[in-house]
Amino acid sequence: MKRSRITILLFSIISIVLLLTACNSEIEEEFNKYNTKDRINLYNKSLKLKELQNEYISLMAQPKKAHDYLTEKVIPFVEDIYKQDKEIQKKLKTEEVKDLNAISLKQFRLTLDMLKKQDDILKLRIPPVSKEEHAKALKIYEKVQKLSDDIQQTGDEYEKRRVEMAKKYESK
Numbered sequence: 001m002k003r004s005r006i007t008i009l010l011f012s013i014i015s016i017v018l019l020l021t022a023c024n025s026e027i028e029e030e031f032n033k034y035n036t037k038d039r040i041n042l043y044n045k046s047l048k049l050k051e052l053q054n055e056y057i058s059l060m061a062q063p064k065k066a067h068d069y070l071t072e073k074v075i076p077f078v079e080d081i082y083k084q085d086k087e088i089q090k091k092l093k094t095e096e097v098k099d100l101n102a103i104s105l106k107q108f109r110l111t112l113d114m115l116k117k118q119d120d121i122l123k124l125r126i127p128p129v130s131k132e133e134h135a136k137a138l139k140i141y142e143k144v145q146k147l148s149d150d151i152q153q154t155g156d157e158y159e160k161r162r163v164e165m166a167k168k169y170e171s172k
Contacts, residue, residue: 027094028169034097035166038088042104045081052077063125070119078115082108100165103158107151114147 059066092098124137
């Protein structure tokens with residue numbers, strides 16, 4: 001009787017270890033695919049976004065041109081990246097990788113919110129600018145600053161978690 005309990009206990013322990021190994025293997029496989037294949041396209045687009053942002057910044061002294069550029073080029077581009085990231089999220093199966101990508105989605109959502117608020121400021125800065133419009137623009141600017149900080153924190157959180165997972169799953 002004791003021998004049968006020991007056998008059952010050993011079988012249970014071995015089953016649990018095998019199950020955990022299989023789960024880790026599934027997470028590792030998905031994370032490595034996510035970290036290499038899925039993110040590469042978004043990374044390449046982020047390089048293009050830097051170019052768009054630099055052009056946008058160069059237009060800031062001309063609010064109308066900056067507004068047009070932001071609404072016609074930058075915001076649609078970020079919306080496209082966000083849409084692609086949502087598609088990646090739908091395909092993910094493991095909670096750990098889904099949680100990581102959810103941070104990326106949050107960062108893109110915050111970025112879109114910030115860009116739209118920047119556009120609100122630009123519209124208020126198109127001459128002629130009243131004192132009321134100037135005051136509104138300053139209030140919105142405070143929100144933009146907060147969103148910018150949130151974006152930075154979210155990006156830091158994403159990178160920290162990604163690096164932890166890379167170490168855990170031996171990925172580069």
